[in-house]
Amino acid sequence: MQTDFLNRFQDYLIKKNLISDEERIVVAVSGGMDSMVLLSCFDQMASKYNLSLLVAHLNHKLRGEESDHDEKFVSEYVQNLNIKFVSKQINVDNYAKENKLSVELAAREVRYQFLEEIRAEKKFDKITTGHHANDQAETVLFNFVRGSGWGGLAGILPKRKNIVRPLLFAYRWEIKKFAEDQNLQYVQDSSNLSMDHTRNYIRHNLLPVIKKELNSNIHKRLNDFSAIFLEGDNYLKVEAKKAYQACLISEEDENVTLDIERFCSYFSILQKYVLFHILAKVKFKQNVLSFRQLGQVLEIIHRGKSGRWYELPSGWKIGIDHSGIVLYKDHKLKPIHRSVTIGEKISLDSLRLKFSSQFSQESLTAFENDCNVEFIDAKKLKNNEIEIRSIESGDYFFPLGLGHKQKLSNFFINHKVPYHKRRKILVLTNGSEIVWVCGCRLDHRYRITENTSNVIKLKIEYE
DSSP: OHHHHHHHHHHHHHHTTOOOTTOEEEEEOOSSHHHHHHHHHHHHHHHHHTOEEEEEEEEOOSSTHHHHHHHHHHHHHHHHHTOEEEEEEOOHHHHHHHTTOOHHHHHHHHHHHHHHHHHHHHTOSEEEOOOOHHHHHHHHHHHHHTTOOHHHHTOSOSEETTEEOTTTTSOHHHHHHHHHHTTOOOOOOGGGGOTTSHHHHIIIIIHHHHHHHTOTTHHHHHHHHHHHHHHHHHHHHHHHHHHHHHHEEEEETTEEEEOHHHHHTSOHHHHHHHHHHHHHHTTOOGGGSOHHHHHHHHHHHHHTOTTOEEEOGGGEEEEEETTEEEEEEOOOOOOOEEEOOTTOEEEEGGGTEEEEEEEEOOOGGGOOOOTTEEEEEGGGOOSSOEEEEEOOTTOEEOBTTTOSOEEHHHHHHHTTOOHHHHTTOEEEEETTEEEEETTTEEBGGGOOOTTOOOEEEEEEEEO
16 A cells, blocks of 8 residues: 555656656645655655655644644654754734634635745745645535635645645545554644534535435545536636737736727626636736626626726726726825926836926927927916926816817816826926826917927826
């Protein structure tokens, strides 16, 4: 059994391309049976593949002396193996309260943060955890009960970024048999018996009943179910990436715009995956939107009414603008009011742009066809009160070529200036009059004419 298990372990690593020769591996070890078997397998194959190992243990401080005992046990065990060891203590209960999370979710979050910090700090390649086939079955059932989509029903991935799970091929009974054959010592986590945790309830109550009354092979069936949904999830992600590129109008650091008509031509399941793809691009997890919330976003899109938005965490918004479906970061910008002296260049860091003005000797034929550059008649400035500022309610000007005044809001509507971009547009003013809606339109009153003798060149530059 020992040799067979080790062979299957190595075959799974190769089949799933989880580990390469000469890699530096962080092995997450809690001290429980699963993680001790994981450590034993890597310890026995390390020399064959020239792997460098580091054992990482996180003390969650949830079980008092028992937690401290586990940390000491792992430390002493690893010391006897002559493997590098690092540990950390974090009060997960406090972390959960501070971040308004369940203890289960908080423990998971701090554990992966700790493991990634260690991997990056020590310059290691991969993190390995002891998740196995029973964990996979429990995860699929847990996600099904809480209403997850394809991604959730795909369960635990063998590989996600720097994290790999080499024991997903094995069931708990196989791992236990290997531990017995190897005479491995391990600790028992008393919290695994607590019915306060949903996963424990599924493990100790729900699955045994299903196994006894409905399907004696329920763990295998759930793992098969997971594999099917993983294939579907992978396929939809590939198709969503293609659809995203087909719909894409523009893509900036904190702004994505999609063609709404093209987007709505796809099946609804693919529309959802395109949204997941967009969220992933801005570092949101797929489950940031519940099924109900996802439906609300799609309803906004399908109605196609400009100006309707759905607010996401961290200041992001998604909705409809003149240009299509827009996802953007809604920064709470402070109003800008900066006096301008002709000849100086000023930086506006919050908008990542620079504004400059200077007297120009260029001939009228040299004027640039650039919306971020404009020329005005210096003599038409009534005083030295020149200011660059944010747009204010009630602003109006005389758009060049129009011949009469117009509210700035109406100008934006008529010229389909996207709402999410209006917030960053500035105006140059002379007293109470707008001289230039920067990057958009000059005021007719300050235009260059055949009688102009003194020209000022205005320019905005984006960093």
